[in-house]
Amino acid sequence: MFGGEARRRAGRFLRRHLPIGLYARSLLIVIIPMVLLQSVVAFVFMERHWQMVTERLSAAVTSDIAALIDLIAREPEGSDHSAISRIASERLNLNISVDPAGELPAPRPKPFFDILDETLSDQISRQIRLPYWIDTVGNSKIVEIRIRLEGGEILRIYARRSQTYASNTHIFLAWMVGASLVLLTIAILFLRGQIRPIVALAEAAERFGKGQKMEDFSPRGAVEIRRAGFAFIKMRERIERQIEQRTAMLSGVSHDLRTILTRFKLQLALAGDHPDLDGLNQDVDDMQAMLEGYLAFARGAAEEDVGQLRLTELLARFEAEADLAGKVLSVAMEGSDAILVRPNAFTRLVTNIVSNALRYARTVRIDARHGAKWLTVTIDDDGPGIPADNRDDVFKPFFRLDEARNLDSSGTGLGLSIARDIARSHGGDVTLADSPLGGLRAVIRVPA
Secondary structure: OHHHHHHHHHHHHHHHHOOOOHHHHHHHHHHHHHHHHHHHHHHHHHHHHHHHHHHHHHHHHHHHHHHHHHHHHHOOOOOOOHHHHHHHHHHOOEEEEEEOOOOOOOOOOOOOOOHHHHHHHHHHHHHOOOOEEEEOOOOOOEEEEEEEOOOOOEEEEEEEHHHHOOOOHHHHHHHHHHHHHHHHHHHHHHHHHHHHHHHHHHHHHHHHHOOOOOOOOOOOOOHHHHHHHHHHHHHHHHHHHHHHHHHHHHHHHHHHHHHHHHHHHHHHHHHOOOHHHHHHHHHHHHHHHHHHHHHHHHHHHHHOOOEEEEHHHHHHHHHHHHHHHOOEEEEEEEEOOEEEEOHHHHHHHHHHHHHHHHHHOOEEEEEEEEOOOEEEEEEEEOOOOOOHHHOOHHHOOOOOOOOOOOOOOOOOOOHHHHHHHHHHHOOOEEEEEEOOOOOEEEEEEEEO
16 A cells, blocks of 8 residues: 555656656656766776775885885994985885984864775785874875884885875776766767657647648658658548548539539429428528538648638727627737637638627627637627537537527538648637536647
8 A cells, every 4th residue: 555655756856856758758768877877887987996905005015115114124224224225216206204203293073084094094004013103184095104213213205195195096087987978979869860750740740730731751760760650641542532532522513512502492482482482492502502612611721721810800890790780898808919729710610619609699799819829719609609518519510599599600510520620730729617607618729
């Protein structure tokens, strides 16, 4: 129980703090193992190799000093020890001098982290076992060692730091960090090349979903990404063929039905004006309007290109329409006026919904917000509204309510169905909800 809760919390923490992009996550997959490996290698090197080499160097220098001390002890009293100094300089690379009897300086504070001070002190204590004083602090290349001999004299030894300490550690670290940066640069360039085809495929799919042209897309990258790209192209071609077949079918059906409707109209005209024929005339007109309207929508959705549309001009048209109908319409707009859509299709989308609101409501309010990613147009009215149970059904073609809230201006029953099709062809949607004005709220949301 507690383990499952801990895993869920860890999962939520990672989701909140880890990057969400594939490129950033791929970099983490490369960087994190590299950093962990280098940390382990550096720790092992510092703990094992560096310390071992330093101990061996310090032990060798201490052994040389112990040998010099034995030689000094065997020389006659009062000797200047010049021969021993020459041997130390020429053979052991040590500079020594023997001072008169005296006291050693006070011990210097040891560095917080200095492996040389600790290792050299341990070796002197173990091999020589005489009072000593060492100076390893600072960036000097010389290490000074003072040892008080049994006779009280002070033996000074100056040794190069490199003799007692593994001083080339920074070379290892520099090579390790430098190699890591080179490998990381290569990984970044490689990952960018692998991610770019995926991004291009996503952009092509998004453009196709919005009905935009995408002639410049060609599959690239790894074999799997190319397969996905070719599958997407085939899918797009099948959808385009389906749209073309639907448009051609509607054109043929419209042509055939318009011929029959023309005969109906001719026969009704020859029959003369008769009250019993008024309903039939109206049905014939509705059928013709339905055919023309849906065919125009299908043809426009298949053929129209993306262009620029001015929201202020579109909303001004609705204000004029409301004035003519004696209705109250208020408009509020936020953001850029120009939008990139299929102008005729988008105009019909908004017109279907606004005209429907003006027909069944007294007061209509339009709020348009053009943000960085989305264009949202909210239409509120104080009309009879649509029951919540029927709000999905009204988007079905030819579905009619008692109040006929889903009719467009031609009365075909396709208004909201066409509106949602246009919104979804732009990559957005149309939703219905309760309005603060007491009627219906329609929200059009499409990518900006």
